[in-house]
Amino acid sequence: MSDIVLKVENLSKLYRLGEVGTGTISHDLNRWWAKVRGKEDPYALVGQVNDRSQKAESDYVWSLRDINFEVKQGEVLGVIGKNGAGKSTLLKLISQITSPTTGSIKAKGRIAALLEVGTGMNPELTAKENIYLNGAILGMTKKEISCKFDEIVDFSGCTMYVDTPVKRFSSGMRVRLGFAVAAFLEPEILIVDEVLAVGDAEFQKKAIGKMKDISAGGGRTVLFVSHNMLAVKSLCTRLLWLDHGQSKSIGDVDEIISSYLSNQQQQNCSFVSINKEFEGFIVHSIRISDNGIDGMFNIDEQLVLEVEVSSNNYFKTININLFFKTTEGATIFATCSPKQEFTQGKYSYVCTIPSGTLNDNMYNIDLMVVDYGPKVLHNLQDIITIEGVEPKRENSAWLAKFPGLIKPTYFKWHKNKINE
Numbered sequence: 001m002s003d004i005v006l007k008v009e010n011l012s013k014l015y016r017l018g019e020v021g022t023g024t025i026s027h028d029l030n031r032w033w034a035k036v037r038g039k040e041d042p043y044a045l046v047g048q049v050n051d052r053s054q055k056a057e058s059d060y061v062w063s064l065r066d067i068n069f070e071v072k073q074g075e076v077l078g079v080i081g082k083n084g085a086g087k088s089t090l091l092k093l094i095s096q097i098t099s100p101t102t103g104s105i106k107a108k109g110r111i112a113a114l115l116e117v118g119t120g121m122n123p124e125l126t127a128k129e130n131i132y133l134n135g136a137i138l139g140m141t142k143k144e145i146s147c148k149f150d151e152i153v154d155f156s157g158c159t160m161y162v163d164t165p166v167k168r169f170s171s172g173m174r175v176r177l178g179f180a181v182a183a184f185l186e187p188e189i190l191i192v193d194e195v196l197a198v199g200d201a202e203f204q205k206k207a208i209g210k211m212k213d214i215s216a217g218g219g220r221t222v223l224f225v226s227h228n229m230l231a232v233k234s235l236c237t238r239l240l241w242l243d244h245g246q247s248k249s250i251g252d253v254d255e256i257i258s259s260y261l262s263n264q265q266q267q268n269c270s271f272v273s274i275n276k277e278f279e280g281f282i283v284h285s286i287r288i289s290d291n292g293i294d295g296m297f298n299i300d301e302q303l304v305l306e307v308e309v310s311s312n313n314y315f316k317t318i319n320i321n322l323f324f325k326t327t328e329g330a331t332i333f334a335t336c337s338p339k340q341e342f343t344q345g346k347y348s349y350v351c352t353i354p355s356g357t358l359n360d361n362m363y364n365i366d367l368m369v370v371d372y373g374p375k376v377l378h379n380l381q382d383i384i385t386i387e388g389v390e391p392k393r394e395n396s397a398w399l400a401k402f403p404g405l406i407k408p409t410y411f412k413w414h415k416n417k418i419n420e
Contacts, residue, residue, distance in 0.1 A: 109188025356409030
């Protein structure tokens with residue numbers, strides 16, 4: 001159909017685990033010979049489904065498998081799923097950053113993608129130079145870029161720093177500039193990954209408003225990946241749910257969010273293996289210790305969270321942050337470790353939440369690691385889901401669940417008699 005601007009058919013992506021590259025020369029020759037004869041890739045046959053909770057039994061894994069969908073002009077398609085579900089891989093394939101193993105992607109018009117902090121930005125160039133560079137990459141003339149320049153600078157809030165190299169910008173400033181460039185240079189398809197999580201609440205509100213404007217008013221198409229279900233519900237007209245690299249569902253936003261949240265509640269666990277590395281800093285795992293069983297904890301006892309990290313590098317100041325959120329993505333509160341130097345080795349950061357803080361609720365937890373320049377080394381969304389339970393409620397005079405997202409019991413009350 002003429003109003004379809006993006007069509008994905010039988011899209012799959014196979015990665016080789018462990019080593020960099022596609023494999024040995026014999027593997028490459030076998031693949032080439034199979035392709036010449038019109039045969040299927042012999043190593044694709046042994047690929048596993050992308051399940052991070054299982055130990056690998058093959059050298060190959062399907063990051064995506066048989067994805068099919070269409071997006072019409074002016075639609076906002078949300079993409080949701082747990083970490084490792086294949087969301088970022090899908091966006092990289094559509095953005096032509098990497099190529100698919102099988103299947104095809106047909107897109108009409110220019111594509112602008114904001115996939116991670118600083119995407120498309122040359123750190124040695126100034127903000128002004130990066131704006132013109134990105135416009136030129138999209139095929140715009142200098143005159144066309146100049147017409148949008150003031151709007152981009154105003155939206156990004158970097159007026160004072162327009163002639164400053166981007167390498168001196170904070171993570172939040174780079175995200176604001178990158179989003180402004182991608183949105184205001186008017187691509188036919190705008191792709192936005194979870195990078196908005198780095199920005200503050202005011203910027204997130206502006207960014208969501210801008211995406212609504214360019215889809216509804218400008219007839220542009222938006223692909224939006226987020227763990228924030230409130231933002232997804234506010235912005236998206238349709239939703240794609242990825243699970244272990246496969247399409248679990250596509251369609252109505254409210255129905256899929258409800259199914260997704262219900263599925264999350266059934267998959268609580270007290271230990272999550274992460275093993276993500278950036279600039280030499282590795283986040284290995286997060287666990288609930290002490291009274292945590294299958295992701296559940298007694299709200300009348302203290303909750304202990306342990307984050308295991310390591311690095312062979314030295315960092316002057318490292319800060320571990322935990323964000324406690326509702327299952328719909330609204331942040332309730334955050335806590336962070338003291339800013340300390342990090343020497344080579346493996347360490348565990350232990351956070352103790354006092355009893356009488358959390359309520360009988362489900363909580364999603366984000367993990368952020370900051371190297372104070374500041375630079376965000378890791379920003380891991382919904383890394384673990386936990387559930388508070390109140391075993392004593394049945395013996396209480398108040399049988400209903402205590403209202404609220406938290407239940408602090410350490411507020412001080414006292415009674416004063418008033419003498420009249």
